[in-house]
Amino acid sequence: MSSNQETIAGVGLADRPRKSRWPARMDLAQSTTGLVLALFMWGHMFFVSTILISKDAMWAVTKMFEGYFFFGKAYPGIVSLVVATILAILVLHAFLAMRKFPANYRQYREFVAHKNLMHHGDTTLWWWQVLTGFALFFLAAAHLYQMLMHPGDIGPYPSADRVWTGSWWPLYLVMLFAVELHGGIGLYRLCVKWGWLEGKDPAASRAKLKTAKWVLTAFFLALGLLTLGAYMKIGYEHRDRAGEVYTPAWVQPNPMEKAP
Amino acid sequence: MTMNATPRNHRKLRFHILRYNPAKADDTPRVQVYELEEAPGMTLFIALTEIREKLDPSLQFDFVCRAGICGSCGMMINGRPSLACRSVTQSFPEDIWLAPLPVFELIGDLSVNTGKWMRGMSEKLETWVHLQQEKLDFTRIEKPMDPALAEEVYELDRCIECGCCVAGCGTARMREDFVGAVGLNKIARFRLDPRDARTDEDFYELVGDDNGVFGCMSLLGCHDVCPKQLPLQTQIAFLRRKMVAQGTKG
Secondary structure (H helix, E strand, O other): OOOOOOEEOOEEOOOOOOOOOHHHHHHHHHHHHHHHHHHHHHHHHHHHHHHHOOHHHHHHHHHHHOOHHHHOOOOOHHHHHHHHHHHHHHHHHHHHHHHHOOOOHHHHHHHHHHHHHHOOHHHHHHHHHHHHHHHHHHHHHHHHHHHHHOOOOOOHHHHHHHHHOOOOHHHHHHHHHHHHHHHHHHHHHHHHHHOOOOOOOHHHHHHHHHHHHHHHHHHHHHHHHHHHHHHHHHHHHOHHHOOOOOOOOOOOOOOOOOOO | OOOOOOOOOOOEEEEEEEEOOOOOOOOOOEEEEEEEEOOOOOEHHHHHHHHHHHHOOOOOOOOOOOOOOOOOOEEEEOOEEEEHHHOEHHHOOOEEEEEOOOOOEEEEOOEEEHHHHHHHHHHHHOOOOOOOOOOOOOOOOOOOOOHHHHHHHHHHHOOOOOOHHHHOOHHHHHOOOOOHHHHHHHHHHHHHOOOOOOOHHHHHHHHOOOOOHHHOOOOOHHHHHOOOOOOHHHHHHHHHHHHHHHHOOO
C-alpha cells in the first residue's frame, strides 16, 4: 500500500517512526502525582490530629495556614489555593491511574480470577488499590469541593460541627480507610517500581518495606480514628452552638471578626 | 531394606486436573480427579507420568528435561504457575489442582504452546544481538568481555522461557499484547551486552509503551514465581528508569 507519509488520518508524522514519548511522561507523572498526594495525606493527617493535643493547637495550625501569623490577618483563600492545587493533582493522578484499571468485563474477570487463584500478596494489594482508588474518586472529590468553597470553616469548632452536625463523619470514616490503604500500598509500590531503597539485598529490603508499610498504615489509621473520634465528640458537645467560631482565650481580638 | 520394616504410611494424593482438548469438536473443559499414592521424593513429573501410565493414557502434558532447564512443564499448580518437574508433592496438601498456564495457546489438558508466544515476543522485541558491523568477519577473534560483565549477562540469560512469569502477571492476564517479564528481562540482557550496538533510543522503540515496560504495574507476580529466581524486580525497575530517562529527554 502506498500512502503519503506526511498525512495519515490527519496526524502529522514528522517524527514517525519514533515511538511517542507520552507513555514515559505519563508513567512518571502517575508516580509523581501519587507520591505528592501520599506525602500530602500524611502531612494532612498530622495537622488535623493536632486536635488531640488541644483545641488551641489545632486553632494555631489552622490560622498558620491562613497566614494569620505572617500577615496578622487570616486569609482562608490561601487554603482554597492549596485545595485547588491538590484537586488538580488528584484529577491528574486519577486520570493516569485509570489507564491501569480493567477496561471491560473480560479484563475484570481475568484479573479477579487471577488474583483469587494466585493468593499473591502484591497482586491482591493492587486490587485493593483499584477499589480504594475508585472510591476516592467520589469521596475525595466531595471533601475537596467542600474545602475549596468553605476554606474558612476549618477550626476546632467549625470542623467538629461539620463532622457531627453537618453529618460528614460517615464520609470521613470511609475515606480514612480508603486513603490510608491506597496511599500506603502506593508508596510501597513506588519503591519496588522504581527500585528505591533497594539496597544490596532487594528481597530483604522488599520484606522490610512491606512491614514498614503495614506499620505506617496501622499508625495512620489509629491516629485518624482517634482524630475523627475527637472531632465527633467535640461536635456532639457543641451541637447546640454549631456555627460558633473557636477563639483561644489568649487571642484578642478575634481574627475572624472584622476590625472595628 | 529388611522384610519386617514397618510399612510407611504414604499419603493418598488427589490430583484435580483441568481436562480440555480444543482439537476435539465436542469437548468441554472439566476437572478430572486422579488418586495416587505418594512416593518419597515424588515430583509432579513422576506423579503425572504415573497417572498417564497407570490411570489415563489420554492425559496430555509436556516434559523434556525433568530438571528445570527446558521450561516445558510450566503449569498452574494450586493456582500458581511453576515447573512441575521441580515441584515436590510433599510441599503440597493432599489435594493438588493442576491447570494449564493461562495466556498461552492451549494444546490440550496441561500442554500449552509457549513457543508460539515466545517467538512472537522475540520477533517483536528483536531479542538477538544487533552487531555493529555490516558483515561478520569469522576470521577475527571476538573482543574479550569483562568477566564480571559476562557474569551479569549470564545471570539474565538463565531465563528458560517457561512462561511462568507471564502466567503469574496480572497485566499479561488482562492485556494480551503485554511483553511480560520474560520480554523485559531480555531487553535488559541485550542492553548489557557490549556486542549489541543498540542504544536506549532503540530500546525505547521496542519497550517504551504500555505493552512494554510502562505496562508493568509492579505486582511482582513474575518475580515471585520465577523458577530460576531471576532478579526481575530489579531489572524491570532499572529498565523503567532508563526508559523514562530516554522518554523525557525529548
